[in-house]
Amino acid sequence: MPLLEARDVYGGYGGMNILNGVNMTLEADEIGVIVGPNGAGKSTMLKAIFGQLVVTQGEILLRGEPIHNLPPHRLVQQGMGFVPQEHNVFPSLTVKENLQMGAFLKPGNVKRMLKQIYDFFPPLYDKRHQPAGELSGGQRQMVAMGRALMAEPSVLLLDEPTAGLSPLYMNEIFAQVKQVNAAGVGILMVEQNAKQALAIADKGFVLAAGQNRFTDTGAALLADPEVARSFLGG
Incomplete structure (x- = not known):
C-alpha cells in the first residue's frame, strides 16, 4: 500500500x-x-x-x-508535515523555541526530537538561542523543516x-x-x-x-x- x-x-x-x-x-x-x-x-x-x-x-x-x-x-x-515556501518561521522566537512549537502534539518527545533535529541540521545547534529572524535564508529553511519534523511525520x-x-x-x-x-x-x-x-x-x-x-x-x-x-x- x-x-x-x-x-x-x-x-x-x-x-x-x-x-x-x-x-x-x-x-x-x-x-x-x-x-x-x-x-x-x-x-x-x-x-x-x-x-x-x-x-x-x-x-x-x-x-x-x-x-x-x-x-x-x-x-x-x-x-503529515508541511513546510510552506514563505513565512515558515517565527522570526522573533529563538531557533529552539521555533522547534519546540512543532512538538505541540507530542510534548513528551521534545528532548529526544530536539537532539534528532540538531543531528539532521548541525548548524542549528550553535544557533539555538538566536532569533530565527536573524538567520540566513538557508538556516531559516532548516528551522522550518526541523519544526515540521518535531511532530514525527x-x-x-x-x-x-x-x-x-x-x-x-x-x-x-x-x-x-x-x-x-x-x-x-x-x-x-x-x-x-x-x-x-x-x-x-x-x-x-x-x-x-x-x-x-x-x-x-x-x-x-x-x-x-x-x-x-x-x-x-x-
Whole structure:
C-alpha cells in the first residue's frame, strides 16, 4: 500500500480548477519531486494534499485512508508535515523555541526530537538561542523543516525548499532532505531547481496546466530528451 496516493485530483480557487486530474503515488521510503513551469499547479497540489484548498473531484489517500478536504491540524495528527515556501518561521522566537512549537502534539518527545533535529541540521545547534529572524535564508529553511519534523511525520511536504538560496545552501538542503528520507520519512517536494531535485528523486512528476505530462523515476526524466527540452532548459 502506498504511503501517499492522489487519484485524478481536481481543485482550485474561486470555483476555477487549477488541478485538472493529477495522479501521484509515493512509497514510504521515497523522495518525490514535482516540477513544471510556473502556473502548472505544483504548489497548488501540495496545498490540496494538506487541506488548504478544496478538492472538487478525485481522492487523496494516506496509507489507504481518504484524507482529502480534512483540515491541516487533522492531517498533522495523522502523520503529515508541511513546510510552506514563505513565512515558515517565527522570526522573533529563538531557533529552539521555533522547534519546540512543532512538538505541540507530542510534548513528551521534545528532548529526544530536539537532539534528532540538531543531528539532521548541525548548524542549528550553535544557533539555538538566536532569533530565527536573524538567520540566513538557508538556516531559516532548516528551522522550518526541523519544526515540521518535531511532530514525527511519516510524510513531509516541502514547497520550494531551496527558493532564493545560494548554490551552496541549495546543495546542503538537498543533502539534508536525503538524510531525513533515509531516517524513514517520505518526502514530496515542489522545486524550481528541477535538474538538481530530480537527481535525488525516486519519483518525478512533471506537471503542466494542472495535469501530469510525465511521471517516471527521477533518473529517467533527466534522461528523457523531451522532458529536458520542454521543462529543464535543454
